[in-house]
Amino acid sequence: MIGRNRMLLSVISVAVALALALTLVLILDDEASPPPLPDPEADLSSFIDGFASSLSAEQDYRPPGAGERRTAAAGFAALLDAAPTAAADLGKLGFAVRDGMDRQTGRPYTVAVNESGSERSWGMYLIDRSAPPSLAVEVPHPASDLKTESFGLDYFRRVPGAVLLIAGAHRKADDGRADVAHEVDSVFHVVATTLGGRGLPQVQLHGFDDQNLPDDDIVLSSGATVAGPPARRAADRLEAAGLGVCRAWASSCGALEGTKNVQGKAAAKDGTVFLHVEMSRTVRESGIAKVIQALVEADLRAP
Structure with missing residues (x-):
């Protein structure tokens, strides 16, 4: 009888151990992959190209809830201020944070990247640490608006203190709810409004x-804001570079x-500068350097 009880206990112990192991496997399998981060020695261009190339209209995505957006606001404010709590706060949302040095410019940066293979595809945010935050460079449609993520990085590199925002999902993901330029319930919008x-x-x-728009290379708009001196300077510089510019505040530029x-x-609402820059396919393929130079010369940074 004792031997039989011992055998029964042994069988039960093995069953419990197997159940625990299976539960652990299921939990680990359910977790998303660790966020991709650039190697400290890697080139940011390759990292961002890889990030954008992984996006597709079929990828997983869900908008963050109200509580998650509040966590994002607090976390990114802490990140901008280089507060020690930033990584932990953003980690709750699946972001990984790393400091590095841009090999091309020699300037320090901090990057926060969403986890891969997850519905929390909420973006990449890159802060130039060589100067106080001065300009938000935004890429809401990576992969969809061809080469805008590469353009964003090139522009970021020309402006000390710039902050680069790249959406984490294709604009058509989740039946279009991933289009952060038209959705307020996104981490991208939280970061943009924090900066604004x-x-x-x-x-x-x-x-x-x-x-x-075959007669124009660039459509320049201030969106819902009033076109002030920064927008007009940018338009003048772009035209001086030989680009055809449709100024949305002065004429109709279609949709x-x-x-x-x-x-x-x-x-x-905040009374801050917003510049909406639409570039033709031809310009994005062969004229990006001229656009970047013109925008740098327009000096759109915060005073």
Whole structure:
């Protein structure tokens, strides 16, 4: 009888151990992959190209809830201020945070990247640490608006203190709810409004097909905000570079004027600068250097 009881206990112990092991496997399998982070020695261009190439209209995505958006606001405010709590706060949302040195510019940066293979595809945020935050460079449609993520990085590298925002999902994911330029319930919008609330001008980069506006290379708009001196300086510099510019505040530029852009609407409420830059396919393929130089010369940074 004792031997039989021992055997029964042994069988039960093995069953419990197997159940625990299976539970652990299921939990680990349910977790998303660790967030991709650039190797400290790697080039940021390759890292961002890889990030954008992984996006597709079929990828997983869900908008963050109200509590998650509050956590994002607090976490990114802490990140901007280099507070020690930032990594832990953002880690609750699946972000990984790392400091590095850009090999091309020699300037320090901090990057926060969403986890991969997860519905929490909430973006990449890159802060130049060589100067106080001065300009938000925004890429709401990576992969979809061809090369805008590469353009964003190039522009970021030319402006000390710039902050680069790249959405974490294709704009068509989740039946279009991942289009952060038109959705206020996104981490991208939280970060953009956090920066705008601190007085940083925002330059948002988009692309259009040549046939949609064949007579112009660039559509420049201030979205829902009033076109002030920064927008007019940018238009003048772009035209001086030999680019055809449609100024949305002076003439009709079709459906490319960005007046419904939610970051632009928030900037209008805050009274801060918002510049919506639509570039033709041709410009994005062969004229990016001219656009970047013109925007740098326009000096859109916060005073």
